[in-house]
Amino acid sequence: MAVALVGVLAGSLLTNxxxxxxxxxxxxxxxxxxxVAESTRISPAVVAAAASMDEVFxxxxxxxxxxxxxxxAA
Incomplete structure (x- = not known):
């Protein structure tokens, strides 16, 4: 009986x-x-901002x- 109880406890711990x-x-x-969902939502805004910065540069x-x-020259 003690072996069965140890088996049940061990099984319980492993399952947990x-x-x-x-x-x-x-x-x-x-x-x-x-x-990933958030980055795909933000990505177009980031690309647009980068393009704007590139134009300014x-x-x-x-x-x-x-x-x-x-x-x-001077």
Whole structure:
């Protein structure tokens, strides 16, 4: 009878641990899915902002080159 009780306790502990690992894995999958969903929602805004920054950079780069060239020539 004691052996059966030890077996039941061991089975209970192993099942409990397996359930916690499974629950944790499910929560990690849900978190990753939420991150992917959020990143795909934000991505177009990030791309638009990067394009805007790129336009500003290239719009001012000619000015910078001209100023640098005139200061080096002087």
């Amino acid at each position: 641990r397996a359930e916690r690992v499974h629950w944790s894995r499910d929560k990690q999958i849900e978190a990753c899915a939420a991150i 290239w719009g001012h780069s000619d000015q910078f080159i001209q100023q640098t060239a005139t200061s080096e």
